[in-house]
Amino acid sequence: MSILVFLTVISPYTTILPMIYMLYMVLFKKVSIHKNHWNIGLCLLFIWSLIVGVINYSFSSIVVSFALFMYLCVSIFLQNYCKNESIVEKIYMHLVSFSLISVIFGIIEKVIYVYFNINIWSRFLQITSQPVVNDRIYSTFGNPNVAGNWFAIMIIVGLHFCSIKSKTTKLFYRVATLLFVIALYLTGSRGAFIGLLCGLFIFYLLKGSKKDMWLFITIFIITAAVTFMPSEISKNVTAHGFDDSFISRLGIWKGCLKMIRIKPFTGWGLMGITEHGADFMKGYFYATLYHGHNIWITIMTTLGGVGLLIYAYLKINLFRNLKILYAQKCRIVPMLAGIQAIIIGHGLVDFTMIAPQTGLLFIASSAIISSLVKQNNSSSLYDDSNDSNHEKSSKIS
Template identity: 25%
Template sequence: MFKRSCIINSCLYLWNSSLTARLLSAFWLAVTGCWQSGFVYHTVAADVVAQSFLYRQFNRLTGKIEQLMPRTALAVRGFYWQNGPGMITRPVFWYLIAGIVLLTAIPAAFIDRQAALTIAAGVLTMAVVFAIPESGLYLAALLLPFTSFNNLALLGVLTALAYSARVIAGGKVELCRSSILLPVLIFFAVLVYGTVTSVLPRSSAYEFSIYVAAVIYLFLIINMIDNKQKLSLLLGCLALSAAAVAADAIYDYYFGVTFVDLHKGWVDPELNPDIKNRASAVFENPNLLAQYFVLVIPITASLIAVVKRIGYKFLLLAIACLAGTALVLTYSRGGLYGFVFAMAVLAMIRGPKFLPLFFAAAVIGAFFLPHTVIDRLATADNLNDSSVVYRFDIWKSTLMMIKDYWLTGVGVGTEAFMRVYYVYMMNSAIMPHAHNLYLQLLSETGIFGLAAFLLLMYKIYQTVFRLVSSKLSYIKWLNAGIAGAMAGFLLQSLFDYGLWYYKLGVLFWILIGVYIVLEKLNAREKGAVFDGENPQGQGK
């Protein structure tokens, strides 16, 4: 250590006595001297800006805005004061907005309008997320079906940085030790191994990034959503987003492609000649869209029972009906069966007294189903249906592949799956996935990946049954709604695979994060110390 210290001191002495160091020092002194003798420095030092006419008018304008929108102003101040020291204060917030307008207006004069709007949206998003980190989660919930994966991942990283800045500035951190987290980490570790040992590591790395983004959102939700108001707002954003998707799907069904342009694998024209189209909207595939609605509709239904205001109840009811209509127009047999199962699980978990209500709603709903939907559902076990036949071929081919790769799989992602699948395929079509979640996990990550996933599902439903006994109606309803959504998704996943698609993959992990939040809120309401497995003060 003494020799190393002598060497460092010698190097510093040589640098300080060198000509280069002296020239740099003289240059810095000259620059600082010019700045201190300049007009701008004296203007700032004399506080001329604070006394100027423009400054006073700007403060007057922002004051008028706050008078016109008192609730918004109060909410902004509340976020800054409640979320810990070191965050942006109210006056700085308005100056920041003004600066954003100027910074985006200047380049708008030199570049096209779309690029200028993109820059403005990006800068405004950064400003709002760093001012109110929770807004990143709400924005992600709203934009999830519509934005690209790169934008969604970037928003997640930005929100994580904003949350980290809050913590560094002195914000409160509540450690979470839920029993669900260990299976999440085990499954994630298996995915890492499957990516490294993949037959196509580069392609697997890209698809692995979807899981990384999803887990980032999961941990952000666990740490940032710390009360039922924030949780309701997050789930409300998911419901509003679903309303926009449903409206787009209905429009897509009536004004989209014709039957001639419809994908041949989506419907058998001989068995279902009356089906002229299937809604797909921004998901580009009716089965993926159906999986999305299976996850979202039960949550929206549980929110109807949770919210207090009649207006919000009618709004959520309208969203649920709109989404249900769009689900029917997908003509997805797995999606429709999954939805019915999801609502049945919701009713069973909420309590036996809700089962008659479920059966009554199911009977009434069946009367309103078009005959084309009923005919479509009746072909689910028809071995003459082309889509049924090709699924059986895919499953047989995948099982043959699993026999050779059962231990570690071929690697994460659809590209790695296709790279090996063509050797085993029974027909001439190379499929991107196995059309079965459980076979896909076996083929990608081997027996360890499937075991880790099943362990995760076991721990989740262990939490579900623990929350059934909660004394809080809010937690009971959301617990039942999300449990139903997950159950419907898992049933539909027997016939399809949607986790490869980033919109469904991220949403699925967001709901897992919501479960941990429910567990945390339930323990907090009981005055317990939350440790996930057995909160202290509970079960004694």
């Protein structure tokens, strides 16, 4: 599993290898397929995306739909692999360790730009037609907002381990968490800052512990200050103006809403914004615009009202499962809920789930929630059965 995690962190292009491996294991090996809300919803989303692609005569949308099938296979694999909390925590420990490579790379990237005025990704980004933002780090993620989303999630994961580890190990996670804060700051992603504020709030609401409160307060104050500081100052601090970014998103949202009004039921297909967005977003459309910079708007534009209902079904049942795990006193619930909160908060201004790395991270955390509910329910049923058998044997004796 450590190799799969490493390949996921190190590049958006190597992320396909763990996905192919898990796809192979599910299709050609004996892997149990659990009938639960997450798997059913993801399967429905895949089928509906195929139907929408056919309705819109969009070959590219049909092809991209199979990414959802791969995510379904990833979910099935992880639900079989993550049998208890300790296994899940080992996976996230690997994530923290390998993500430090990304942090170091991002800091080096920033230093090279500051002292030598060289963007080490510029030539590659020009080849892929992506916009080049010199003052923000891309690290190993290919996009500053995706990098920001990843580092925000790693901050929540780091805080989780800070609260449960012994003194020696705790120092490592404290340092790692602070490095993730620095890396997040260097991405200049205000959407990720907003997501982190949501994640921190949910994490400590559920955690209910005073341990490492100083670390939480420090991160929260810094994040809040950067998120809500005036645009004139933020351009000098984060090298990213919020006003310019918001205005461009406003134009994209208005364009998407025009598209939704035309096809409210089916949507335009998963590649609909790329194929048709230029006609509705004049002045705000660029070559690499694949999404509507908002989770709900993007889903409504691409998969219509039906797709949005399926996504709502997935999210509602995820929250129900988190509630069940919290009642069962599962200790990683605050971390998993915090990750979901980051995705929702950042999703107000971005759709980072479209990127392979953050998409896989979201799918994995959601599948793990479903898996833990099943395992905990099975354990409780086993315990109840043992108790009843014990009572029967006592009566007989």
